[in-house]
Amino acid sequence: MIEQFFTREKAEMGKEIPLSYPDGSVSEYSLFIRGIDSDHFKKAERESLRQAVELREKKNKEQLTDEEMEAFLEDKRLELVASLVIRWTLPDEFNHENLMQLLREAPQIAEEVNRKAADRQLFFRRESDSSKNTPDGSTDSKNHRPDQSKA
Numbered sequence: 310m311i312e313q314f315f316t317r318e319k320a321e322m323g324k325e326i327p328l329s330y331p332d333g334s335v336s337e338y339s340l341f342i343r344g345i346d347s348d349h350f351k352k353a354e355r356e357s358l359r360q361a362v363e364l365r366e367k368k369n370k371e372q373l374t375d376e377e378m379e380a381f382l383e384d385k386r387l388e389l390v391a392s393l394v395i396r397w398t399l400p401d402e403f404n405h406e407n408l409m410q411l412l413r414e415a416p417q418i419a420e421e422v423n424r425k426a427a428d429r430q431l432f433f434r435r436e437s438d439s440s441k442n443t444p445d446g447s448t449d450s451k452n453h454r455p456d457q458s459k460a
Contacts, residue, residue, distance in 0.1 A: 319432045320344030323395045326425050331417060341395040342422055344432045353392035357385045387412050390419045393426045 320343055328338045343350055364381055367373045373381075391408050401407050412419040425431055 316344065316346040316429060316432070317348060320346035320350075320429075321348055323347075324425070324432055326421070326431075328397075328399075328418065329421070331415070337398075339398045340418075340422065341397070342393045342426050343395060344429065345393070345426050346429070347393075350389075350392050350426070353389055357389055360385060387419060390422050393422055 323341045323343050325339045325341050328336045328340060330336055361382070364373065364378060368378055387409060390412055391405070394408055396403050397408075399411075412422070
């Protein structure tokens with residue numbers, strides 16, 4: 310019964326989201342993203358917090374300018390968003406450098422990834438139970454629960 314409340318596994322498996330052009334029209338490309346409850350994201354979040362504490366200590370010792378601190382914090386923010394992305398369908402090679410460039414130069418995409426990853430309902434909508442997209446592009450129907458009224 311308690312398993313009905315678990316979120317980590319589905320958040321880790323990810324979900325496909327369409328990419329939109331800056332004018333709002335939907336493109337033919339997609340990103341596959343993890344949810345914020347995924348272990349991968351939680352690990353990246355802890356590491357980011359640890360580095361922020363170290364940065365604060367450097368700042369307190371005046372070894373860092375305000376501009377350097379702001380740049381570091383923005384990089385960490387984008388790294389966290391990047392940790393949510395599993396892969397994409399863009400023709401460009403999916404690698405860390407290209408992903409960071411996309412998120413930095415297309416902030417609307419970074420915002421969309423952040424917003425969608427925090428939307429737990431996206432990962433648990435009923436139709437996704439019967440045919441959800443997995444990170445490798447296959448579908449997985451083993452978690453289909455036709456009748457949840459029997460508890």
